[in-house]
Amino acid sequence: MRSCILGLFLLSPLLINVTAVSIVKRQIEGAPLRISQNDAEVCKDKSPREYFRLSSDKDCREVMRCSSQGLQVLRCPSGLFFDIESQTCNWRSEVNNCDQVEKRKLATPLFATNEPICSGNQLACGNGDCMERELFCNGIPDCSDESDENACTEHDPNRAPPCDQSQCILPDCFCSPDGTQIPGKLEPNNIPQMVTITFDDAVNINNLDVYHDIFKEGRNNANGCSIKATFFVSHKYTNYSAVQELHRKGHEIATHSITHRNNEKYWTNADIDTWAKEIAGNRLILERFANITDNSIVGVRSPYLRVGGNNQFAMMEEQAFLYDSSINAPLSNPPLWPYTLYFEMPHKCHGNGQHCPTRSHAVWEVVMNELDRRDDPNFDEELSGCVMVDTCSNIITRDQFYDFLNNNLRRHYNTNRAPLGLYFHAGFLKLNSKFLEALITWIDESLEKNDIYFVTMTQVLQWMQNPTELSSIREFAQWKEKCDIKGQAYCSIPNACPTTTRELPGETNRLHTCMECPHNYPWLEDPTGDFFAFKK
Numbered sequence: 001m002r003s004c005i006l007g008l009f010l011l012s013p014l015l016i017n018v019t020a021v022s023i024v025k026r027q028i029e030g031a032p033l034r035i036s037q038n039d040a041e042v043c044k045d046k047s048p049r050e051y052f053r054l055s056s057d058k059d060c061r062e063v064m065r066c067s068s069q070g071l072q073v074l075r076c077p078s079g080l081f082f083d084i085e086s087q088t089c090n091w092r093s094e095v096n097n098c099d100q101v102e103k104r105k106l107a108t109p110l111f112a113t114n115e116p117i118c119s120g121n122q123l124a125c126g127n128g129d130c131m132e133r134e135l136f137c138n139g140i141p142d143c144s145d146e147s148d149e150n151a152c153t154e155h156d157p158n159r160a161p162p163c164d165q166s167q168c169i170l171p172d173c174f175c176s177p178d179g180t181q182i183p184g185k186l187e188p189n190n191i192p193q194m195v196t197i198t199f200d201d202a203v204n205i206n207n208l209d210v211y212h213d214i215f216k217e218g219r220n221n222a223n224g225c226s227i228k229a230t231f232f233v234s235h236k237y238t239n240y241s242a243v244q245e246l247h248r249k250g251h252e253i254a255t256h257s258i259t260h261r262n263n264e265k266y267w268t269n270a271d272i273d274t275w276a277k278e279i280a281g282n283r284l285i286l287e288r289f290a291n292i293t294d295n296s297i298v299g300v301r302s303p304y305l306r307v308g309g310n311n312q313f314a315m316m317e318e319q320a321f322l323y324d325s326s327i328n329a330p331l332s333n334p335p336l337w338p339y340t341l342y343f344e345m346p347h348k349c350h351g352n353g354q355h356c357p358t359r360s361h362a363v364w365e366v367v368m369n370e371l372d373r374r375d376d377p378n379f380d381e382e383l384s385g386c387v388m389v390d391t392c393s394n395i396i397t398r399d400q401f402y403d404f405l406n407n408n409l410r411r412h413y414n415t416n417r418a419p420l421g422l423y424f425h426a427g428f429l430k431l432n433s434k435f436l437e438a439l440i441t442w443i444d445e446s447l448e449k450n451d452i453y454f455v456t457m458t459q460v461l462q463w464m465q466n467p468t469e470l471s472s473i474r475e476f477a478q479w480k481e482k483c484d485i486k487g488q489a490y491c492s493i494p495n496a497c498p499t500t501t502r503e504l505p506g507e508t509n510r511l512h513t514c515m516e517c518p519h520n521y522p523w524l525e526d527p528t529g530d531f532f533a534f535k536k
């Protein structure tokens, strides 16, 4: 677990989960805590999940909660403070509530009263006022106590209805009550096992060699087409001529934001306009500077997998994105298939303080199933799942990594054959060449089976929209596009455009592209970089 915590920590210091920090259990008696009241007094009205401070002048690293065994103390690692509002450890400079002893109690609406308080199409605010149902959870406080916006992840009164398979029909709608059913009611033994490899963040000289090693010429699926991956590209430091080449070879390019801002609340609480600037703006940059003209950028992954609730998905509908792949599902056997969000999600909103969509949206969710991090699930103790392969870092040796891949493949292959997602940051494979070797060996062995296909996320959805059995899968047309592309890259010497933008004062960034240089470095307010008003 240690190295796992560290791994998470390095990747995204703001996302430290309190449950991942070692918790020191200390009983009141004999413990070096000066507490005048007894546990019962302190714990009156406290949820066992909520951390609080005993007093505001104590060390800001230390908090406690009321467990069934008494008070439990949690200390943040040195350098960090505990943020009482987000209930996580965070950088000292980011925590501004050390003087606050407990999380603010927000007023919540009165939905669960014996007698309804309001009539007709109205519901009760926390203070008993009546308000139109539509105004609850619409992102704007309408009740005078603002309670209409305070219980929206669990109790949105305007939430999407549960899956109704008589109304949810392929190719545009797919759901199942627990999320595990196979589209088209096909038998698992008759369908291909799809595997989706994805890479997040900037594409550049630091990771191109990893992609070259994995997607080497001749490494083909059983239909004769090269194996494909999906790249969730963020803007800064990306080499767009390299993206253009990945796209030419038939890999899927998807959008992962312009700024990749390192602040979870920014993404959790972003409004529709911010989501559009970040995600659709990044699509525009990719299209322009990697010359992607076939409208194939249809996928979204949010930075740090922070789900942006209904605002993110409303933006995706408005901007005609096909799917998101940011929502995590807890480790389960059998695993989940992707689903559409016309109806309610088939699983709990998983993760610390996540903000899942509750409304109905015309968007697919290529749900991220957690992986089983144990290299021997029959003998090892229970461990929590992990979603990005780089965070499953109890794995140390090459053999452990190879076994981990096979164990997770087995959980999919021997049950409902839900697509197996292997989600990477390239740095993980670059730093651990033995894992890269094990991955490549495992891919080559899987390909020998002839019913395992390494495809893009869009190709998964194309298969789900048109479920095709193994007997005719080699002719499945959408998997033959850009089948096995050879030849030269579009340009041999890309432009290296030194550009600046008013939005990033004092920075010059080189934009590598086969296309013409822009006037400015593309950024949120000026994604094409030719907004002349910005010229300095």
Ligand SMILES: *[C@@H]1O[C@H](CO)[C@@H](O)[C@H](O)[C@H]1NC(C)=O
Pocket (backbone or CB within 6 Å): 204, 205, 239, 241, 242, 243, 245, 489, 492, 494, 512
């Ligand atoms: C950008 O990517 C291309 C591959 O398409 C490569 O030839 C070029 O050297 C890269 N440029 C830099 C500066 O890394």
Ligand SMILES: *[C@@H]1O[C@H](CO)[C@@H](O)[C@H](O)[C@H]1NC(C)=O
Pocket (backbone or CB within 6 Å): 291, 293, 515
């Ligand atoms: C961009 O791609 C399109 C279609 O593939 C092609 O016709 C066009 O010439 C390319 N543009 C440039 C500037 O290379």
Ligand SMILES: [Zn+2]
Pocket (backbone or CB within 6 Å): 200, 201, 234, 256, 260, 303, 304
């Ligand atoms: Zn990222």
